[in-house]
Amino acid sequence: xxxxxxxxxxxxxxxxxxxxxxxxxxxxxxxxxxxxxxxxxxxxxxxxxxxxxxxxxxxxxxxxxxxxxxxxxxxxxxxxxxxxxxxxxxxxxxxxxxxxxxxxxxxxxxxxxxxxxxxxxxxxxxxxxxxxxxxxxxxxxxxxxxxxxxxxxxxxxxxxxxxxxxxxxxxxxxxxxxxxxxxxxxxxxxxxxxxxxxxxxxxxxxxxxxxxxxxxxxxxxxxxxxxxxxxxxxxxxxxxxxxxxxxxxxxxxxxxxxxxxxxxxxxxxxxxxxxxxxxxxxxxxxxxxxxxxxxxxxxxxxxxxxxxxxxxxxxxxxxxxxxxxxxxxxxxxxxxxxxxxxxxxxxxxxxxxxxxxxxxx
Numbered sequence: 001x002x003x004x005x006x007x008x009x010x011x012x013x014x015x016x017x018x019x020x021x022x023x024x025x026x027x028x029x030x031x032x033x034x035x036x037x038x039x040x041x042x043x044x045x046x047x048x049x050x051x052x053x054x055x056x057x058x059x060x061x062x063x064x065x066x067x068x069x070x071x072x073x074x075x076x077x078x079x080x081x082x083x084x085x086x087x088x089x090x091x092x093x094x095x096x097x098x099x100x101x102x103x104x105x106x107x108x109x110x111x112x113x114x115x116x117x118x119x120x121x122x123x124x125x126x127x128x129x130x131x132x133x134x135x136x137x138x139x140x141x142x143x144x145x146x147x148x149x150x151x152x153x154x155x156x157x158x159x160x161x162x163x164x165x166x167x168x169x170x171x172x173x174x175x176x177x178x179x180x181x182x183x184x185x186x187x188x189x190x191x192x193x194x195x196x197x198x199x200x201x202x203x204x205x206x207x208x209x210x211x212x213x214x215x216x217x218x219x220x221x222x223x224x225x226x227x228x229x230x231x232x233x234x235x236x237x238x239x240x241x242x243x244x245x246x247x248x249x250x251x252x253x254x255x256x257x258x259x260x261x262x263x264x265x266x267x268x269x270x271x272x273x274x275x276x277x278x279x280x281x282x283x284x285x286x287x288x289x290x291x292x293x294x295x296x297x298x299x300x301x302x303x304x305x306x307x308x309x310x311x312x313x314x315x316x317x318x319x320x321x322x323x324x325x326x327x328x329x330x331x332x333x334x335x336x337x338x339x340x341x342x343x344x345x346x347x348x349x350x351x352x353x354x355x356x357x358x359x360x361x
């Protein structure tokens with residue numbers, strides 16, 4: 001059963017998901033009397049309310065009707081809580097007035113509950129089909145919050161198509177790596193098997209192998225927080241290429257410079273695909289006087305480039321592209337270190353820079 005809170009006078013809404021029971025809770029604050037609306041088949045079937053000003057002579061009326069109360073059963077739930085079940089379900093989108101004798105103490109609208117939708121997978125990153133053998137992460141982006149029952153890996157299967165056998169390539173974590181909205185999941189390939197000096201790597205080998213093709217299936221019975229299964233099962237094919245043992249370097253990137261007095265995109269071309277999520281968070285543009293240019297970043301071409309779209313037209317002058325050094329490639333190598341770095345060997349760095357100047361004419 002679904003329920004809804006309503007209070008009197010201050011109007012704002014908060015929607016959140018109670019996924020353990022697979023229902024949606026809507027809360028609207030509207031004054032001193034609190035209503036909980038119970039739903040069946042999308043309609044309000046009964047209400048609970050809180051009234052802490054002593055026992056009341058309660059009657060419920062349709063808005064603008066004060067002669068004939070709504071027929072139904074009243075129940076005292078104790079401690080100022082009451083329940084009312086009408087003989088017939090409340091009329092959708094009709095407002096009702098609660099009275100204690102002649103005094104109006106609250107109101108609510110019996111809005112129809114929107115039917116839950118089936119979730120979809122909006123994106124699987126990396127979007128490219130060719131990945132390094134030491135691929136570190138995969139992201140799943142859903143159209144709505146997903147359930148917290150079970151473990152995500154219960155709904156994911158991986159088949160090594162080269163060998164024709166099922167593989168466990170993802171690390172099963174006790175704490176799943178969801179974002180705050182619970183609609184973006186990070187799946188890690190086992191770092192202990194990727195780092196060459198660690199025991200898991202020596203005993204089990206790499207999670208994926210160069211030259212092998214893998215089919216990642218996200219099963220259709222995975223449910224949203226509202227209890228609805230995916231619209232279908234999804235598959236992602238990846239083929240493992242050579243191991244990536246180099247850090248990203250700004251000196252290897254090229255820029256497509258926009259023209260002055262336009263809102264053309266500034267495009268940054270990488271020499272390899274980069275982490276999709278970190279790419280959206282790692283770029284900023286400043287003028288020669290260190291004034292930040294506001295704009296929007298998008299990934300393109302299988303995460304092999306990003307575009308920066310300014311909120312205002314470009315002006316002539318010198319600019320600088322700033323890159324957060326946490327930006328990683330698909331193997332987890334960032335601008336300042338390798339993910340699988342041999343600490344006994346001093347690596348000669350090609351480029352430590354995180355700024356790239358450019359000029360708009």
